[in-house]
Amino acid sequence: MMSSMSLSRMLRAASVCRTMSTATKLTAVEVNDKTGIATVTLSRPPINALNVELLHDLYQSIKEIENNKSRGLILTSSNDKVFSAGLDINEMYRPDKDRARLLWTKLQDVWLALYGCALPTAAAINGHAPAGGCLLATSCEYRVILPQCRIGLNEIQLGLVPPIFCMFNFLNVLPRRVAERALVQGRIFTTEQALQIGLVDDVASSKEKALEKCSQFIATFAQTNPLARSLTKLKFRGADLQRFESERTNELESFLEFIDHPQMQEDLGIYLEGLKKKNRN
Numbered sequence: 001m002m003s004s005m006s007l008s009r010m011l012r013a014a015s016v017c018r019t020m021s022t023a024t025k026l027t028a029v030e031v032n033d034k035t036g037i038a039t040v041t042l043s044r045p046p047i048n049a050l051n052v053e054l055l056h057d058l059y060q061s062i063k064e065i066e067n068n069k070s071r072g073l074i075l076t077s078s079n080d081k082v083f084s085a086g087l088d089i090n091e092m093y094r095p096d097k098d099r100a101r102l103l104w105t106k107l108q109d110v111w112l113a114l115y116g117c118a119l120p121t122a123a124a125i126n127g128h129a130p131a132g133g134c135l136l137a138t139s140c141e142y143r144v145i146l147p148q149c150r151i152g153l154n155e156i157q158l159g160l161v162p163p164i165f166c167m168f169n170f171l172n173v174l175p176r177r178v179a180e181r182a183l184v185q186g187r188i189f190t191t192e193q194a195l196q197i198g199l200v201d202d203v204a205s206s207k208e209k210a211l212e213k214c215s216q217f218i219a220t221f222a223q224t225n226p227l228a229r230s231l232t233k234l235k236f237r238g239a240d241l242q243r244f245e246s247e248r249t250n251e252l253e254s255f256l257e258f259i260d261h262p263q264m265q266e267d268l269g270i271y272l273e274g275l276k277k278k279n280r281n
């Protein structure tokens with residue numbers, strides 16, 4: 001039975017949080033009325049694999065929060081073991097071509113929206129964050145991870161060439177030499193390693209504490225003029241955004257060409273089967 005203590009805590013929380021009216025199906029958006037901070041929760045069980053629909057909903061949520069002039073955006077997951085497993089490999093294995101095009105376009109849209117977001121952004125990484133999961137987290141300005149998680153851009157281990165935005169994200173967070181080595185080795189880091197190299201800013205013992213730390217980070221901008229803040233952020237990230245725009249179409253075509261290759265399909269099939277077998281054994 002629920003204790004009266006936890007019930008009153010829940011009622012208190014409910015009184016300051018509201019769900020955005022247009023909250024979509026695969027992301028839940030909650031705005032804290034006291035702090036003005038919006039939390040976007042990725043909610044595609046079991047592992048928040050990024051398919052067309054999740055990417056679409058995430059993009060909509062980010063834009064909605066930005067337009068509603070929230071004080072900041074926190075990204076987290078409804079799964080207590082996995083932040084996001086990255087792109088849904090089923091979307092790339094024996095793909096429907098139009099859908100594969102849409103997948104990559106939506107991934108690009110999400111990156112642009114999150115990396116270029118005018119608001120302060122933070123990720124409460126409450127589970128593993130390989131590949132696209134790491135991409136989302138490193139698009140944010142601040143990251144807190146939980147113990148015993150794994151995070152990194154491992155595309156190269158799947159035979160995939162990390163796109164240019166993976167490079168921008170890592171260069172924005174890590175020293176150049178560390179970023180390059182991590183990408184060419186397709187390194188997945190433990191919580192301790194990620195903290196040590198600076199891939200994450202902090203470690204928290206629970207999701208609640210991670211969310212709290214993210215809110216504290218966003219609160220550091222309380223006295224800062226929001227326009228001056230966002231323009232300064234854009235000065236740092238603008239060149240990446242511009243270069244991305246100039247290479248966007250090429251990257252889309254390269255992706256489609258890449259996944260169309262028979263060897264790539266064979267490799268993806270083996271990788272997917274390996275993931276499934278793990279659960280059968």
Ligand SMILES: CC/C=C\C/C=C\C/C=C\CCC/C=C/C(=O)SCCNC(=O)CCNC(=O)[C@H](O)C(C)(C)COP(=O)(O)OP(=O)(O)OC[C@H]1O[C@@H](n2cnc3c(N)ncnc32)[C@H](O)[C@@H]1OP(=O)(O)O
Nearest residue numbers: 085086087088089128131132160251254255258275276279
């Ligand atoms: C210019 C561009 C030019 C060329 C570009 C070319 C290509 C593009 C290149 C890069 C794109 C970069 C952007 C992003 C890419 C990606 O994200 S690729 C995806 C990479 N992801 C992974 O490798 C993660 C693999 N998964 C795991 O490591 C683990 O599942 C986990 C740690 C996330 C979770 O572990 P568990 O909690 O133990 O869960 P399970 O492993 O049991 O998984 C449950 C269930 O889900 C299936 N699954 C796991 N991951 C995926 C996935 N990414 N896609 C689809 N399905 C996945 C898994 O098989 C299990 O299925 P069942 O057994 O239950 O059927």
